[in-house]
Amino acid sequence: MSLMEKLGVKNIDPNTYCFKPGDHVSVLNTKIPENKWPLIQKLLKLFRLDEHHAFFFHHGIFCENKENNSFFISQTNKGIEKQDAQTFSSGRMNKWHLIKHxxxxxxxxxxxxxxxxxxxxxxxxxxxxxxxxxCEHFVYKLIEGEEKSNQLRIAGGTAAIVVLSALYKISRIVLKSKNTPNNTTRNNNR
Known part of the structure; x- marks a missing residue:
């Protein structure tokens, strides 16, 4: 079972899937908005990655009104918003997921x-x-009564692994440089 399946994530086609009011829907977004999250952009440059290597999921609740118009309600950097499918997905109509609760x-x-x-x-x-x-905190609060973000938990774990791996590599380089003959001789002459 994949990590996505363990988290209750199911890939869906928004053109054929019949959404139900209250569905927790997420959309994969691979583009970091310009002038946003400068730290992430710096890290991408540091590791020589383009913005398409960074991704996050946008989360929302599917809703319908009495006229059967469908929309999503989600937390954005502008506050709680009502979004149509195109806006909610940032135009990426093929990267949709249904989160099971x-x-x-x-x-x-x-x-x-x-x-x-x-x-x-x-x-x-x-x-x-x-x-x-x-947006993920918002949806989990609505559905489970608890604010949480699985993608941040996973990202945090991944970041910790990357940092530990980098520290290990740096320590090996430092230890190796201390044990080279030139450094040994230089240290003995001081």
């Missing part, structure tokens, strides 16, 4: 009503933060 905590109807109460301003979810208050 237990739904025992809250019903689909409750999730949609809560999302709409945040959208109307009746409730405040707070200012957007990539690390502590993003």
């Amino acid at each position: 237990d739904y025992k905590k809250y019903s689909r109807e409750y999730v949609v009503k809560e999302a709409e109460s945040y959208l109307s301003g009746e409730k405040d979810f707070g200012k957007y933060s990539l690390f502590t208050n993003n």
Whole structure:
């Protein structure tokens, strides 16, 4: 079983899948917006990667109104927004995922009503933060009552592995340079 399957992620085709109100939908986004997240852009340059090697998922709740118009409610850097499919997916209509939840905590109807109460301003979810208050935190709060971000947890683990790997390589280089004959001779002459 893949990591995505363990996390309850199912690939879907938005053109054929019949969404249900309250569905947790995510869309793979591979483009970092210009002038955003300068640290990530610096890291990409440092490791000689282009922006297409960095990716993140945008999360939202599928909703319908009485006229059967469908839309998504999601947390963005502008606040809680109502987005059509094209806007929600940033035009990437082939990278959609349905996130499965237990739904025992809250019903689909409750999730949609809560999302709409945040959208109307009746409730405040707070200012957007990539690390502590993003679109995934918003959706998990609505569905499970707990703010969390699996992609940040995975990214954090990956970052820790990269840092530890880099430290290991650096320590090997330092140890190797200390044990070379030129360094030994130079150190003995001091």
